Amino acid sequence: MLFSIIIPVYNVENYLQECxxxxxxxxxxxxxxxxxxxxxxxxxxxxxxxxDNNYNKYPDIIRVVHKKNEGLLSTRRKGLLLAKGEYIINCDSDDFLSENALYEIKKIIDKSHPDIVIYNMGIFDGHASKPYYQNSFTNREYIKIGKKQILKSYFIDDYPIVTTMAGKAIKATCFNLNKDYSKFYADSFGEDTLQSAEVFENAENIIYLNKVLYYYRSSSGMSAKFKEDYYDNFLQIIENVLDYPYILNNDEISSWFNVKMLNTLARSITQSKNSNSMNYKERKKYLIDLYGKKYVKEILNTLNSNRRFMSFKYWFILLIFKYKCFLLLHKILLL
Incomplete structure (x- = not known):
């Protein structure tokens, strides 16, 4: 069997059938x-x-597992243990594949025999679709890319071409099924970042296929939530992936780490917008607590030297944060 398409499902009755x-x-x-x-x-x-209805209709194609709620990471890992395919494709249950995605992936597999195929994602707003990213590593149809290019994108790019699990076809042998991620099961984000580092560790032949083959639904109604521990949790994930030798031994990892954590810090600030009821006193306390977190002062000292790797929005927000202009930052976040 060539492909196992793993689809974790949780409360997506409005979009699951389309997926x-x-x-x-x-x-x-x-x-x-x-x-x-x-x-x-x-x-x-x-x-x-x-x-169950789809299993009854396509019993030779579909397998169904009903399990207690354990979160996305645990559910994906369960799917990996069950998968029979040579390649794993992950698809979120409110998203969908382009109509010829499997055919295009199979073509590049037959031609190049890759360990991982990375492809582009599109955004679907419920009415129309558009590319989320494309031409990331080349303007050509496809190209082989090295691990240094992967790592640079992993730590510096603030779009998920390398980190997302949904934008890849991955040889099953690239997964370490004995890897214990149980301490991260309670986290509601970051599982892509964790598992992407794992599969790139075990891959040699990596192909970037410059086609939009996966569509992310931006209008699923799943509202973003404020996560007060966002920075701490994401730092724990990054510190975990730094244990991989191919990452730890890269001579540019220290500077790339600073960029990754600056972007993480900026997201930690901007995601506080998702708390609609947060007043200035509460936001100021959150920002002061954030300022005292591990590495924050050190990475803020690299803000100007890393300006070229960041969006103006994130750089500007962190500049205000660096000089503790919390009232100004509060007003900006209310816009």
Missing amino acids: IDSVVNQIVNYAIDAEIVLLDDGSKDMSGKIC
């Missing part, structure tokens, strides 16, 4: 040797029933 159809249709139309693994992570809506 499943986007995969099933091309498996049938292009006669792709593939399976779909639907993992119902304790859904409370009709998502579990939708999974």
Whole structure:
């Protein structure tokens, strides 16, 4: 079997069928040797029933697992243990694949025999779609890329071409199924960053396919939430991935780490906008606490030297934060 498409499912009754159809249709139309693994992570809506209905319709293609709610990372790892395909494709259950994604990925596999295929993502707002990113490593149709290019993008780029698990076809042998991520199961973000570092450690032949093959839904109604521990949790993830020899032994990792943490710090500040009820007193306390976090003062001292690697928005917010202009920052975040 060539592909296992792993789809974790949780309370997505409005979008799940479109996601499943986007995969099933091309498996049938292009006669792709593939399976779909639907993992119902304790859904409370009709998502579990939708999974079962699709299994009954396509029992030779679809497998369904119903499990207690454990979160996205734990559910993905369960899917990996069950997968039978040579390559793993991850798809979030409110997103969908382009209509010829599996065919295009199979073509590049037959031609180049890669360990990992990275492809572009698009954004779908419920009405129209557009590329999220493209032409990242080349303007050509595809190119082989090295681990240094991967690492630079992983730490410096503030868009997820390298870090997302949904924008890759990954040889199953690149996963270390004995890896224990249990201490991260409670986190609601960062699982892509963790697992991407894992698979690149074990990959040699990496191909960038310059085509939009996956669509992220920006209008699923899943509201972003303020996470007070965002910085601490993401730092724990980054410190974990630094243990990989191919990362730790790179001679530019210390400067790239600063950029990664500056962007993380900026997101920690901007995501406080998701707390609609936060007044100035509460935000000031949050910002003061954030200022005292590990590495914050050190990375802020590199702000100007790393300006070229950052968006103006993030650089400007961190400049205000660096000089503790908390009232100004509060007003900006209210805009």
